[in-house]
Amino acid sequence: MNEKLSLILPCYNEQENVPLIYDALSQLLETLPYDYELLYINDGSSDKTQQEIEKVYQKDPEHVHFVNFSRNFGKESAIYAGLQNASGDYVGLMDVDFQDPPEMIPTMMKAIKEEGYDMVGARRTSRDGEPKIRSFFARLFYKIINKISETEIVDGARDFRIMTRQMVDALLELSEYNRFSKGMFSWVGFKTKYLPYKNRDRMAGTTSWSFSQLLKYSMDGIISFSEFPLTLLSWIGGLSFIASSIALLVIIFRAVFFGNPTSGWPSMIVVLLLIGSILTLSLGIIGKYVGKIFLEVKNRPIYIIKEKK
Structure with missing residues (x-):
């Protein structure tokens, strides 16, 4: 046979x-x-x-x-x-x-x-x-x-x-x-x-297969076979914390020794927008992983x- x-x-x-x-x-x-x-x-x-x-x-x-x-x-x-x-x-x-x-x-x-x-x-x-x-x-x-x-x-x-x-x-x-x-x-x-x-x-x-479908398929592949996006977010969060801490120390040092606490609202807005965008990006990436888990545990x-x- x-x-x-x-x-x-x-x-x-x-x-x-x-x-x-x-x-x-x-x-x-x-x-x-x-x-x-x-x-x-x-x-x-x-x-x-x-x-x-x-x-x-x-x-x-x-x-x-x-x-x-x-x-x-x-x-x-x-x-x-x-x-x-x-x-x-x-x-x-x-x-x-x-x-x-x-x-x-x-x-x-x-x-x-x-x-x-x-x-x-x-x-x-x-x-x-x-x-x-x-x-x-x-x-x-x-x-x-x-x-x-x-x-x-x-x-x-x-x-x-x-x-x-x-x-x-x-x-x-x-x-x-x-x-x-x-x-x-x-x-x-x-x-x-x-x-x-x-x-x-x-x-x-x-x-x-449209371009958008291929792009989605590529993202699915990255999420399925790599935890790097989550690791990258951890690094971004850690570096942001270090940068924020250094900036805070500089502001305190300037206020104590030079008595020149400028308002600085433009820079504050920029910092807030930067932090907000990082948080939104982070939530989006984490949400993709959580969404995959959600579909998996349904066991359809x-x-x-x-x-x-």
Whole structure:
């Protein structure tokens, strides 16, 4: 009996790409010495994505399966659902828009089988075709998070990867509500290799990721894998206290020895505004952490299934 490869395909408003990725993957996987399944995860799409998934399921029920969410829960939830429902000895994850090259799959499997890797992923070496402002902030994010986090997150790494069953089981033990998969893939460890490739454009449709969503996702990653913002606030508070104490001693010294207690209301207003802004910033950062804790302790399900086949 052949070993089985499961490919998780998260979908959100990808009606054009669903049949295209099926044709490409089924032709490719038929040439490999593995049984396989294509597991579509419909993340509450508002177009005809689910109808297209059902068409390919009816066409090939032996190899195609799907999980249909009750609403849009986000890609992180879709990834987790895929990991939970994949049955293969090896589990892959890739987008359906062809920005993840299907032709890399045989090389990934070869690295796992012959070189002993537990995970083989894809890493973009260029961001051609991507808006420059987005590329700038993406690179900035990786620089920042790798400076402040103990978990290394590879610059340019895509979600596109193939993992052994052992690594998938380890990931499934991380059942937190606030998920950042790029960090989790690194945090669990295991022997990992990244294959470089040049950026590719989408085959059809438009991306559902706006700049603001990517920025929020980056902030979630920093909060999930670093306590540095809280440490920074402690340093800011300590330095502010020292500076305030020195300023107070200077004022007292001047008043005692020179008798020149000027009103100084402009400087007082500036100091108050500075302290107020620091406090507001501090409360905002602490609030983000408290908000994550709030969502975690509710213990709500990460996703809800409407239909599954």
